[in-house]
Amino acid sequence: MQHRKIAFIGAGNMSRSIISGMVSSGYPAEAITAANPSRPKLDALSNDFGINITQDNLEAVRNAEVVVLAVKPQLMEEVCKHLQQADLNGKLFVSIAAGIKAARLQQMLGGDYPLVRTMPNTPSALGKGMTGLYADSQVSDTDRSFAGDLLGQVGDVAWVDEEDMINGVIAAAGSSPAYFFLFLESMQDEALRMGFDRETSRKLVQQACLGAAEMVCQNQDLELSELRAQVTSKAGTTAAALNHFEDNGIRELVSGAMQAAVTRAKEMSDEF
Ligand SMILES: NC(=O)C1=CN([C@@H]2O[C@H](COP(=O)(O)OP(=O)(O)OC[C@H]3O[C@@H](n4cnc5c(N)ncnc54)[C@H](O)[C@@H]3O)[C@@H](O)[C@H]2O)C=CC1
Numbered sequence: 001m002q003h004r005k006i007a008f009i010g011a012g013n014m015s016r017s018i019i020s021g022m023v024s025s026g027y028p029a030e031a032i033t034a035a036n037p038s039r040p041k042l043d044a045l046s047n048d049f050g051i052n053i054t055q056d057n058l059e060a061v062r063n064a065e066v067v068v069l070a071v072k073p074q075l076m077e078e079v080c081k082h083l084q085q086a087d088l089n090g091k092l093f094v095s096i097a098a099g100i101k102a103a104r105l106q107q108m109l110g111g112d113y114p115l116v117r118t119m120p121n122t123p124s125a126l127g128k129g130m131t132g133l134y135a136d137s138q139v140s141d142t143d144r145s146f147a148g149d150l151l152g153q154v155g156d157v158a159w160v161d162e163e164d165m166i167n168g169v170i171a172a173a174g175s176s177p178a179y180f181f182l183f184l185e186s187m188q189d190e191a192l193r194m195g196f197d198r199e200t201s202r203k204l205v206q207q208a209c210l211g212a213a214e215m216v217c218q219n220q221d222l223e224l225s226e227l228r229a230q231v232t233s234k235a236g237t238t239a240a241a242l243n244h245f246e247d248n249g250i251r252e253l254v255s256g257a258m259q260a261a262v263t264r265a266k267e268m269s270d271e272f
């Protein structure tokens with residue numbers, strides 16, 4: 001892929017995840033700059049990945065061909081308005097913020113710039129990310145390809161044709177690592193109550209999770225329900241556990257949680 005000069009505005013969890021994944025996949029560290037108001041996260045990024053750092057957003061943007069907007073949605077307007085002091089023409093913007101529409105970002109930036117809205121997730125740090133991308137028709141094929149290749153460096157990507165579908169990506173992939181962590185936490189808590197020590201209880205649940213994820217990925221020809229059936233002996237232990245989940249509404253619970261994420265994303269579009 002092209003190695004354009006890229007600035008991350010906001011050096012928090014998600015920027016760190018993407019930068020980590022990019023550098024591991026061979027993106028040149030000298031082409032990456034992170035900007036953040038406070039030093040500690042910047043120093044850690046510089047030490048860990050050898051990228052450029054600055055506490056001055058304008059300096060980062062002036063030297064960049066691509067600007068990744070990676071601050072919390074609440075701060076986006078203030079940050080983008082400040083960026084207007086730089087000449088933003090010719091730059092490609094990539095937003096990773098939840099709940100802020102492309103048109104609203106353009107308004108915040110005070111122009112009409114090539115802009116790709118994306119929704120990544122934190123496993124990007126391990127090259128196992130999943131990112132949804134949306135670009136309107138004004139974004140050139142070259143910029144689209146660059147954005148896709150960029151996030152493709154840190155995992156898999158899926159383009160959506162309708163901007164609203166980014167909210168579906170949030171529910172299914174952006175937020176969902178946390179759902180799995182909550183599920184594993186609950187399992188580990190029960191394993192602890194059963195008498196396993198912390199290390200063993202974690203090993204039991206994490207290895208089962210890793211194995212299950214690998215089975216899902218390596219058996220594309222099998223429905224998820226078939227993989228489930230392979231574990232489930234008639235009248236056995238798994239059936240007992242799964243019946244408990246089904247009887248207590250696991251599917252409605254998951255559906256409700258994903259819809260709650262979508263609802264919140266829509267609310268955020270009105271708030272910010
Ligand atoms: N954490 C996640 O799993 C995901 C987060 N996102 C999106 O990524 C964005 C960032 O989220 P996180 O990295 O989790 O948040 P974070 O709070 O870890 O990072 C935000 C960073 O912005 C910095 N910041 C604050 N004011 C700033 C300013 N004026 N200029 C530059 N930087 C400033 C903060 O110091 C902080 O380091 C959000 O918009 C969120 O919706 C998207 C997908 C997944």
Ligand SMILES: O=C(O)[C@@H]1CCC=N1
Pocket residue numbers: 098170174175
């Ligand atoms: O919780 C959030 O709003 C962000 C977006 C997806 C993951 N974290």
